[in-house]
Amino acid sequence: MRRGRFTGYWLMLPAGLWLALFFVIPFYSLLATSLFDPQGSVLTGYDVDYRFANFVDALQQFWEPLVRSLWYAAVATAICLVLGYVLAYAIAFKAGRWRTLLLVLVIAPFFTSFLVRTLSWKLILADDGFVVDTLQFLQILGDDGRLLATPVAVIAGLVYNFLPFMVLPLYASLEKIDGRLIEAAGDLYASPTRGFLKVTLPLSKPGVVAGTLLTFIPAAGDYINAALLGSPNQRMVGNVIQNLFTSTGDYATAGALSVILMVIIVAMVMLYIRTAGTEELV
Amino acid sequence: MTGLQRAGRWIGEHLVLAAGLLVLVYMFVPIAVVMLMSFNDNSESRNVYAFRDFTWSNWANPCRPDGMCEAVVRSIEIGLLATLVATILGSLAAFALVRHDFLGRSVANTVIFLPMASPEIVMGSSLLALFVAGGFGGRLGFVTIFIAHVMFCLSFVIVTVKARLSGLDQNLEQAAMDLYASEWTTFWRVTFPLVFPGVAAAALLSFSLSFDDFIITNLNAGQTVTFPMFVWGVAQRGIPMQVNVVGTVMFLISLFLVVGNMLVTRKRAAV
Numbered sequence: 427m428r429r430g431r432f433t434g435y436w437l438m439l440p441a442g443l444w445l446a447l448f449f450v451i452p453f454y455s456l457l458a459t460s461l462f463d464p465q466g467s468v469l470t471g472y473d474v475d476y477r478f479a480n481f482v483d484a485l486q487q488f489w490e491p492l493v494r495s496l497w498y499a500a501v502a503t504a505i506c507l508v509l510g511y512v513l514a515y516a517i518a519f520k521a522g523r524w525r526t527l528l529l530v531l532v533i534a535p536f537f538t539s540f541l542v543r544t545l546s547w548k549l550i551l552a553d554d555g556f557v558v559d560t561l562q563f564l565q566i567l568g569d570d571g572r573l574l575a576t577p578v579a580v581i582a583g584l585v586y587n588f589l590p591f592m593v594l595p596l597y598a599s600l601e602k603i604d605g606r607l608i609e610a611a612g613d614l615y616a617s618p619t620r621g622f623l624k625v626t627l628p629l630s631k632p633g634v635v636a637g638t639l640l641t642f643i644p645a646a647g648d649y650i651n652a653a654l655l656g657s658p659n660q661r662m663v664g665n666v667i668q669n670l671f672t673s674t675g676d677y678a679t680a681g682a683l684s685v686i687l688m689v690i691i692v693a694m695v696m697l698y699i700r701t702a703g704t705e706e707l708v
Numbered sequence: 709m710t711g712l713q714r715a716g717r718w719i720g721e722h723l724v725l726a727a728g729l730l731v732l733v734y735m736f737v738p739i740a741v742v743m744l745m746s747f748n749d750n751s752e753s754r755n756v757y758a759f760r761d762f763t764w765s766n767w768a769n770p771c772r773p774d775g776m777c778e779a780v781v782r783s784i785e786i787g788l789l790a791t792l793v794a795t796i797l798g799s800l801a802a803f804a805l806v807r808h809d810f811l812g813r814s815v816a817n818t819v820i821f822l823p824m825a826s827p828e829i830v831m832g833s834s835l836l837a838l839f840v841a842g843g844f845g846g847r848l849g850f851v852t853i854f855i856a857h858v859m860f861c862l863s864f865v866i867v868t869v870k871a872r873l874s875g876l877d878q879n880l881e882q883a884a885m886d887l888y889a890s891e892w893t894t895f896w897r898v899t900f901p902l903v904f905p906g907v908a909a910a911a912l913l914s915f916s917l918s919f920d921d922f923i924i925t926n927l928n929a930g931q932t933v934t935f936p937m938f939v940w941g942v943a944q945r946g947i948p949m950q951v952n953v954v955g956t957v958m959f960l961i962s963l964f965l966v967v968g969n970m971l972v973t974r975k976r977a978a979v
Contacts, residue, residue, distance in 0.1 A: 433804075434809065434810035435804075435810055437800045437801060437808065438800070438804040438805070438810065438816060440800060440801075441797040441798055441800065441862055441866065442801070442816065442819075444797060444858060444862060445819060445820070445823070445859065448838070448855055448856070448858075448859040449819075449822070449823055449859050451838060452831075452835045452838040453834050455834060455837035455838040455841045456830070456833060458837070459840075509731045512727045512728050513728045513732060514728075515728065516724050516725045516729065517728065519724075520721065520722075520724055520725040521725070526970060530966055530967060531732055531735075532732065533966065535735050535738070535959075536916070537916050537958060537959060537962035537963070537966070538739055538742060538955050538959040539919075539935070539936060539955050540922065540936070541936050541939040541943070542742055542951060542954070543738045543739070543955070545939070545943060545947060545951075546739075546741040546742050546745070547738055549741055550741060586738070589731075589735060590735075639825060640825070646827060647827025647828055647829040647830060647923075648827075648829075649829065649923070650922060654943060663829075664829045667829050667833060668923075668926070668927070671927060672926070677840070680833060681833065681837060684830050684833045684834065687827065687829070687830060688826070688830045691827065695825075
């Protein structure tokens with residue numbers, strides 16, 4: 427720590443101001459927007475009175491996409507956790523001197539446009555494409571079955587797009603584990619499976635928690651995958667909010683839905699962190 | 709250990725590696741498709757989701773689709789400007805958080821984590837609500853996109869630079885001071901070169917976040933079209949193959965930069 431009692435404040439000030447003005451205060455605006463009365467009189471404009479019924483209306487009208495978003499995000503996160511754990515484990519313990527290169531390869535796809543990559547999934551999962559043909563040949567998919575415009579396609583897109591967010595924190599926590607602990611488990615006659623379950627897995631918990639949050643939260647709010655790979659039947663809450671803001675212009679309902687989504691996510695995150703019991707976060 | 713056990717262990721060890729590599733391959737399948745489609749000649753066909761013929765023409769005329777290159781240039785402009793501002797503000801804040809003790813430091817640390825953990829749709833809509841409430845609803849465009857991009861890049865910059873800074877050995881700076889270097893000289897000759905790879909990585913990350921963002925941008929862009937918004941716009945009608953050229957170029961440039969940064973970091977670490 428250096429001298430200069432106020433240097434810390436001066437250094438923090440510009441970034442702090444930017445975040446306060448354009449991240450913290452906007453939440454207040456959003457809250458205010460969600461309470462607008464859509465029937466506000468012409469004379470007084472929107473700021474007549476608060477209308478808490480907006481929340482009830484929004485929930486009644488759009489509970490389906492809301493529940494669907496949370497469900498898709500949960501399934502995608504679970505799949506990401508399995509795939510991401512295997513990849514992170516392989517890099518941390520089995521890759522030897524190729525570690526850094528493999529890590530670079532994990533983030534590399536991330537640098538190609540999100541939208542362009544998602545559109546290329548559309549091509550991979552296309553009706554007469556290789557994947558669908560193979561699945562039909564194997565009788566996994568019916569002859570007129572398809573992947574596009576189904577929940578499978580949307581979840582596959584979510585898994586693909588958010589996998590790096592799972593792999594990186596998992597790798598960070600696996601890498602910190604002292605290999606001697608795992609050896610010790612072996613010396614004490616623990617089978618590799620038992621050693622993994624009793625030593626490696628518990629020690630990697632901070633990574634599991636961080637990765638799960640970093641995957642679940644953006645996935646629940648995402649609408650690109652649902653829009654490009656799904657049909658209106660796979661519409662997620664993000665699609666609804668976006669639509670209400672830009673096409674319908676129903677700011678009140680859109681704001682209410684955003685607030686509801688945020689509240690649900692914060693509640694779930696708190697519950698999850700409490701259950702998982704990691705003090706390092708929050 | 710019996711031969712059977714040894715065989716079992718060998719398979720076990722290599723199976724994990726093989727499965728991991730398979731996951732990695734899965735991550736590259738769409739990139740390979742993007743690269744392949746950049747050579748697709750679909751001028752004869754209305755189906756843009758199938759490979760027909762090989763051609764160089766998409767690479768030779770990347771700017772043929774109306775408005776695409778303008779959108780790319782606009783994204784680059786916004787990205788560079790947002791990266792510059794976010795990197796400077798974020799690096800200063802990282803120094804404050806790692807090297808200085810001040811009231812509210814732990815609150816600042818939490819607030820910085822929040823933008824990374826909020827859904828983009830919520831951040832985007834709350835910023836839009838602010839702009840509309842502030843009377844800027846009709847004037848959304850370059851400036852509002854820039855403000856939004858700096859906002860969401862800041863946290864990533866701060867976290868990246870912080871990680872680099874807290875890993876630094878402060879004895880090096882002490883030594884420089886002991887050798888009568890002024891505080892300023894110490895900063896520029898010792899601290900800054902050591903932190904630079906972290907700053908560069910942060911800048912690279914924030915440029916790519918800015919260039920790639922769709923959700924927040926779309927809400928706050930008004931009539932201004934960035935590259936992701938262009939792609940979104942044409943996605944319903946059938947994408948021009950040149951979009952894949954842009955995707956491929958982006959991938960190659962960033963891979964080059966990431967590997968470059970990695971090599972520089974490793975070289976400095978070795979010295």
